[in-house]
Amino acid sequence: MSEKKKKYVLRDDVALPKPEVEFTYRDELNDAQFEAVSALEGPVLVIAGAGSGKTRTLVYRLAYMVEQGIRPEEVLLLTFTRRSAEEMLRRAAGLVSGEFGRIEGGTFHSVAAAILRRNAEVIKYPNNFTILDTADSMELIGRCRSAAGIDFKQRRFPRRQTLQKLFSKAVNKDMPVEMIVYDEFPHYVEFIEPMEAIRGEFEKVKAARGMMDFDDLLIKLIELLEKNEAIRRKLQRQFRYIMVDEYQDTNPMQDRIVQLLAGEKGNVMVVGDDSQSIYAFRGADFRNILEFPKRFPGARIIKLEINYRSTQQILNVANATIDKAVEKYTKILTAIRGAGPKPVIIPAEDEAYQSRFIAQKLLEHREEGIELNQMAVLFRSSYLSSDLELELGRRNIPYVKRGGMRFFESAHIKDLVAHLRLLANPTDELAWSRSLRLIDGVGPATIDLLLGSILSDPQPFAALLKAERPKTESFQRYRTLMADLWRRRDKSAPSELLSIAHEYYEPILKDKFDNYPQRIRDIQHLIGISNRYRSLSSFVTDLSIEPQDRFAETGDETDPDSEKLTISTIHSAKGLEWQVVFLIWAIEGRFPSTFSVRSDDQLEEERRLFYVSTTRAKEYLYITYPINIYDRQMRVMCQPSRFVEELPLDLYDQWDLTEGSDEEDEADLEGDVVH
DNA sequence: CTTTCAGACCTTTTT
């Protein structure tokens, strides 16, 4: 009997193989990518190295979701710019047919604005609130600063620009103003009290006039979600799936928003690369990535480590840079492409030589068959491109510039739009003063007088018409315009209103700016953009919240024949790639910038910035720097950037530039290889 | 009161 007894061991590790998940495009993804694509439930953190197919993964994930029968309106896609959201949706739509237009996508700020408009009453705001861009905030702070009645002559009191930066930083880092002052503006410690007072006034005016700055959009959204459980639950149900791109560049507030929207068991996927975090200056914290598994327990971590973009030679340089980073997620990028040519370092006599080299070399590559679209020149700061732009102009090389001064922030655009902003929010104090300031014969005193009566009246426009004081013809002209606009505000399309305002503004503009023809073209361009909008308020919102690059909408963009070089700040080059990349101004003081050398954290960020710039290149990478610069008529010798100096010698070639021989065109240069 | 002009001062990166 006993020999009939047998032991039977129970095991949990036997199962039939998981049925292979079906997906039309399974073959186009590697295993890690597919894991990220098909992991829909629960929190997921994707660490995506440079060039590892991050965007591709997100795009295919959208397609996968649709194939799985998820309704597009259940998906929220948070990206760094609206453009990248649109691009992803467009590409996903090319894979499977779905209603991708119904996916809510965009920046944290634009999504926040949309949600807040629908629920403004909860946070005691009118739903027609105005959104202030940085320049608007600065101006409002300036007004509060004057109103505070501080005697500026005695000691140097911080300027409005400084105050704006400081206040914003306090919000974004979630720290008291006092602490930011001690940390970053120690020379202003004696002014902490008046600064707090100005800030209080600033906050008060914004609330009273229905205005929100960029930071408020995030703060108020958090407030809304925390305060009102019903709305929070509703949104959590609505957005069953959340995806966040460029997670390394989110700040604590944005992270909080993700948490609140995702709920406890949220299906949230964040994608990022700690090595590419370059927005700490505005409060971003790449430690959000490191902390993610703690805040979302049970989070799955997927690493994308195969680099599809660059040659091994380029990756070697990039890896050498990032190896020296103090704090990072360990990941090893492996190139799948061949070795390719070594990156080249080119010291140039001065800035002019640098520009000449760039222009000539890129034309050579073009001769070899690489289109200008496939080339880019990158720099640390926007102003470093001026000489290069002149050189490109001389040689008729077409280019688009990314980063730097923004189209919608230029004075003439803001002047014109101020008139329309008033139709959306008649208590917009800044818009009133901006438009009044343009009237001939009206100065600060008159503006104050008028503002007093306009803003205290429940019917601001009626108050304007009642005003008796400036009896000038120009003021009458202004009133006629405003009355006309006000009458048409609900009947006419934004473009029509804009044209009416333009007609009024054009003589003022001609008087005010010497380069008015260009500015008039800008305005016509703006009218063109406005044609796409049917509601004035959404047009005005987008203008402040999604400032697009100056040339972004020239119309050539969609034209495949237009072949243009890209020149860009490194920040604006994030996420992009080119066959040929030139990095200019690699000298100490410019890159890393002087302002960053003081603190270790900032220096680390410069390092990551260098990493981002080199990893943009697929095949050819050139790093140049001038040896001499002319600063206030003084010739100064430069030190090559420490990021260049520290590279192992065997990872790059160096070329010395010499003038071409006499028979050749004077502008010709030759690159001679020096081993 | 408004406009204009000269001199000082800075000057990163962006939603």
Next chain:
DNA sequence: GGTCTGAAAG
């Protein structure tokens, strides 16, 4: 090169 400030002229 652009913005801000103060002082003098219109």
